[in-house]
Amino acid sequence: MTLADLKSFADLHPGLATLTVGILGSCVGSFLNVCIHRMPKGESVVTPGSHCACGQPIPFWLNLPLVGWLSLRGRARCCGAKISVRYPLVELITALLFVAAWTMLAGPKVAIAWVFLSLLILLAGCDLDEMTVPDAPNFALVGTGVILAMLVPSLFGESAHPVEAVNRFRALIDSLLGVAVGTALVWWIRTVGTVIAGQEAMGEADIILCAGVGAYCGWQGALFCLFGGSIIGVITALPSLVLSKIKGEAYSGVVPFVPSMAIAGAIWFFRGPELLMAWRNWGVS
Template identity: 40%
Template sequence: MTFDYADFSSAFPWFFPVMAGIFGAIVGSFLNVVIYRMPLDKSVVTPGSHCACGAPIKWYDNIPVLSWFILRGKARCCGRSYSFRYAFVELLTAALFTTSWLMFPPAKALCGMLFVACMLCALFIDLDHMIIPDTFTIGLGVAGVVLSVFVPSLHGQHDGVFFVSALQSGLISLQGLLIGSGLVLWIALIAEVLLRKEAMGFGDVKFVGAIGAFTGWQGAVFSIFGGAVVGIIWIALAFIWKKIFGDRIQVAPRAETPDGQPAELGMGVQIPFGPMLAVAGLLHFFYFTHWMDNYFAELAAIFQG
């Protein structure tokens, strides 16, 4: 007796989306470890999860999402409070994994899950430390090109001959990587000349290339300009929030002076652009792919007369 995915999905349409959500929550728990340890050059494997007081966390206190609510955000061993962000990352990963499974065929959905995991890691690490590790830039870019060859549907290639589809998909991915990183590099260089100071970190250059490897050059372009829009909205909302509620809950992105000192949002300070790029990249991957493709196709037709 062979397993028939289509028949099983038809009989139990809830099964695979639920499994994707559970898997996403588990992966989200691991992402929390990566987000905390990787910038500190610590192993993400050993030692096991432990409290800030040093006590190991029992398995029943380390259940994704649920443990934070059961413990009410306080460690069982010492009563210390720990951030809701741990549960939020797990919830967000679960939601995006489920969305990926519901929106795409299985092979592309799995590629989407890898893309989501790396976007979230880069987002929160850059938010905390203003760096994006090469794992989520160079590594993700290479993975995007390789996966594009083996999973042509990642870039919508469905030619009857697999070799042709694989070649087309790989070229689209490589084009996205090169155009994305090259465009940001030129923007950064021109801005540096005009402003007479560094306007964008090289990590952002590599990061947009990695986004382009999964979304094509259209997605890379969207992440640059869409990320700028996300940043403007975020900062505007942060100013409004501060005016109404004060500094009790910090919602503004991290800001630093050029010499690395913490600073208030304002002119002349540096803020991480990676989170905005990640949000825009995810928006394109899930929702704006066809809209952007059609937009650039129409634009090309206008220039071609």
């Protein structure tokens, strides 16, 4: 079966193709759950196989994405322990984003989106769940972004030049510029923030994440990742901030920068050019 066969199949049966993509996404989400659970602890994501917190191995039919959790109604079969709603949630979000990429994007950008979004979900999940972001997938975001830019120059709209090598080189520069801007921007904010607030405003993980978004989306994407992400972060932290003010307590929570920046990065990947256009039109009128 070739890629052309797959494409004609998708054209003939759009509903079935979308469903297949959704199932694929939920399976990837299931694997991301394992990564989110194990990577921050430095454990292998391959061995041992899935097992319950009580030590019992989980048979594969109870491990099916979404269906497994629903059929168990959120309780482990072996010991009755509660299974976090995080597991089906990550599977559902991954499935929906895979389908969104499939329906909204075209060509190789769909597959690139799947890699990009999976890594973003992984990083955001680790930050939310364990409050630490492992370096390996974060650097993988930067690395894959640069490599994919060279492989698929059209990711950066670089396809105009008749010589393919020139397009690839230009896309590489676009991607590296995104990495540079992302790194410099967060590093600068971090330095200024540390001086003003007297405590570390943003961590190294934020720097690498913003660089990674830059690698996939270019320097405008890195810019949006930081500032759009900050706005999303403040909005999500606002309710608990207001609540602690009303109660007269000191605010103890942290602004969830990594998930917010990941959301901003994903938004830019899907709708970056449109956002840029809207911004320009807004400036003119």
